[in-house]
Amino acid sequence: MLEKCHEAVRLVQSNFLLFSSIVLTVWLPAGLLIGFVDPENHLMSLQVYALVSLLAPISNGALIYASSKVKTGAKTTYPAAIIAGLKNWGNLLTARFFADIIIKIGFLALIVPGVLLAIRYTLLESAVVLEGAGINTSRRRSMLLTKDMGWQLSGAIIIFSIGALVLILPIYLLQYLIEPPAVALEVISSLVLTVAFAGFAILFFVFYLEAAAKEESGGESYELSSERPPVPTYRRLAYFSVVLIVVMLHFLPALRSTFSDWNDVPTGAMKPSILEGDRIIVNRLAYDLKVPFTRLRLTEWGSPTRGDIVLFRSPEDGKLLVKRVVGLPDETIELRGGRLFIDEVPATYTQALPEATEWIAENDRSSYFFATESMNGRRYPIMITIDVPVMAYGPSKIPESHYFVLGDNRSNSRDSRWFGSIERNAILGRATAVALSADPDDFYLPRWKRFFTSLH
Numbered sequence: 001m002l003e004k005c006h007e008a009v010r011l012v013q014s015n016f017l018l019f020s021s022i023v024l025t026v027w028l029p030a031g032l033l034i035g036f037v038d039p040e041n042h043l044m045s046l047q048v049y050a051l052v053s054l055l056a057p058i059s060n061g062a063l064i065y066a067s068s069k070v071k072t073g074a075k076t077t078y079p080a081a082i083i084a085g086l087k088n089w090g091n092l093l094t095a096r097f098f099a100d101i102i103i104k105i106g107f108l109a110l111i112v113p114g115v116l117l118a119i120r121y122t123l124l125e126s127a128v129v130l131e132g133a134g135i136n137t138s139r140r141r142s143m144l145l146t147k148d149m150g151w152q153l154s155g156a157i158i159i160f161s162i163g164a165l166v167l168i169l170p171i172y173l174l175q176y177l178i179e180p181p182a183v184a185l186e187v188i189s190s191l192v193l194t195v196a197f198a199g200f201a202i203l204f205f206v207f208y209l210e211a212a213a214k215e216e217s218g219g220e221s222y223e224l225s226s227e228r229p230p231v232p233t234y235r236r237l238a239y240f241s242v243v244l245i246v247v248m249l250h251f252l253p254a255l256r257s258t259f260s261d262w263n264d265v266p267t268g269a270m271k272p273s274i275l276e277g278d279r280i281i282v283n284r285l286a287y288d289l290k291v292p293f294t295r296l297r298l299t300e301w302g303s304p305t306r307g308d309i310v311l312f313r314s315p316e317d318g319k320l321l322v323k324r325v326v327g328l329p330d331e332t333i334e335l336r337g338g339r340l341f342i343d344e345v346p347a348t349y350t351q352a353l354p355e356a357t358e359w360i361a362e363n364d365r366s367s368y369f370f371a372t373e374s375m376n377g378r379r380y381p382i383m384i385t386i387d388v389p390v391m392a393y394g395p396s397k398i399p400e401s402h403y404f405v406l407g408d409n410r411s412n413s414r415d416s417r418w419f420g421s422i423e424r425n426a427i428l429g430r431a432t433a434v435a436l437s438a439d440p441d442d443f444y445l446p447r448w449k450r451f452f453t454s455l456h
Contacts, residue, residue: 004210005159008203015070021078022062023198057092063086064129065199069207084129091128097140099124119153120146125201126208127395145211151251153207160203169399263311263320269407269414270322272356273309273455274372277444279436280322280455282311286430301426304403306380309455315419322431323415324380327404335417338410340373341395347375356381359447369371385411393417403427431455
């Protein structure tokens, strides 16, 4: 098991340029598309995830083809690998699609059968690329080849997963040592994760080689002659069209990353810092590491500080919200006359910097009062609608392990003044930058100057 993991890593290291080129050509754009999807826009989610499901087999096929050439000492090139991925695209897509349906049925029936099926189908792609196996034959080949190596495969998958986590954690820890730009941190972590998880295709190829060698030396064999006669081209096209429609209709949006996230901002509650149509990057490892898809913390290395822009779920309806932390645990907070008071000490207000109003339409600026709010060394812009009183609050003491959050648009934000302080466990991460931005009032044209701008 460890030998196979080492062999997979060696293959990647000795041919890093070739493998990374394949991965970044196909998988990275797919990953970016996933991040750009608004999980509440179901039509867009289905369309994008259908496209992602079409791209992934090309990368898998190219990686397996390149690995087989490298392993046998033959020379190969990037174009040849991509062409091999494209040639096997149809069988890889449909074989994996129907295998995943069977696996999901296994999970629905009982979790253990689903896990076992997922392991037994790990060599499916290798059988398609290296043996020319069809949709049904590739599943049977994978089941046969993995017959005596279920535990080895399980252990290797766990080791590789831990390795990917070990690779990514130091990158996030670096932010506390050298404080790199937020956008650079997200780009680097995305690249590392993409390459690390692509290694699974090469790992499964290494297992395939051993299983095939054992079979050739006298183990069980399975003749490909039982494959059905070739299907006419027009029937293949009709078949793939049906599969594509099924994928688009039933491919559910994947759960967001445990490490980083992209989130759309549909309202102006955080203006002037964040605008409607901004797509922000959220660092989900800013404060802790959670068990994926739960609030259970495995470890914690930091806590939200005043001025942080955080992502959390509303205590009222569970919707994702983005607000700024202004009050910390055990502090007494009050909003009076539009001013913020912490432990009876008022925040200071100075004239807003020019960039704070840059993205507010000129004919609208006269309707707002802009200022820079400062408290305990943290400074950030706020805006208040003239002639509209700011909702008062408190004085009230913030409970232990709770945080008080406000929108920078103090006259138009539903925040802790409405639903109270939020629990520490409810905070999912810290917003670090604006990745993309489109203007909803101008036919969603890009706001190019806001692309990849820091929120600090």
